[in-house]
Amino acid sequence: REQFTEKFAEIRQMFTTVFQDLFEGGTADLELMDDENMLECGIRIVAQPPGKKLQNIMLLSGGERALTAIALLFAIQKLKPSPFCLLDEIEAALDDSNVGRFARYLHKLTKNTQFIIITHRRGTMNAADRLYGITMQEKGISALVSVNLIEEKLDQ
Numbered sequence: 001r002e003q004f005t006e007k008f009a010e011i012r013q014m015f016t017t018v019f020q021d022l023f024e025g026g027t028a029d030l031e032l033m034d035d036e037n038m039l040e041c042g043i044r045i046v047a048q049p050p051g052k053k054l055q056n057i058m059l060l061s062g063g064e065r066a067l068t069a070i071a072l073l074f075a076i077q078k079l080k081p082s083p084f085c086l087l088d089e090i091e092a093a094l095d096d097s098n099v100g101r102f103a104r105y106l107h108k109l110t111k112n113t114q115f116i117i118i119t120h121r122r123g124t125m126n127a128a129d130r131l132y133g134i135t136m137q138e139k140g141i142s143a144l145v146s147v148n149l150i151e152e153k154l155d156q
Contacts, residue, residue, distance in 0.1 A: 015029075015030055083113060084116075086116045087117045128149060
């Protein structure tokens with residue numbers, strides 16, 4: 001219980017910070033649904049993007065919900081970085097401006113973690129160091145295409 005309480009408080013604080021960075025304002029919080037039974041109860045995510053009222057995450061738009069969930073993931077990642085992380089179309093529900101915010105914030109986390117991101121979003125690809133893709137120029141024959149963007153940036 002002590003460990004959970006301590007780590008929950010850390011995640012809660014970091015979540016608020018990351019949320020404000022990603023949304024460029026607003027506030028967010030995590031709440032235990034039952035303080036007496038904290039090890040088995042649910043956790044409520046409450047968010048207030050800039051210019052909106054404080055509300056349960058389920059009342060937000062799809063993009064706001066996605067960015068709030070990303071903020072929680074990044075908060076945990078900042079507190080306890082893993083050496084490797086695979087994200088599959090995590091930013092698919094975001095609009096272009098939020099994809100840019102996501103990509104910029106993700107780049108901050110690359111000091112401690114190597115990310116592989118599966119995406120179709122141009123903004124995320126523009127922020128990548130390296131791209132890999134699969135193409136099928138002939139029916140039934142797939143080919144790997146790769147571009148090292150770090151070297152290209154250095155050459156310019």
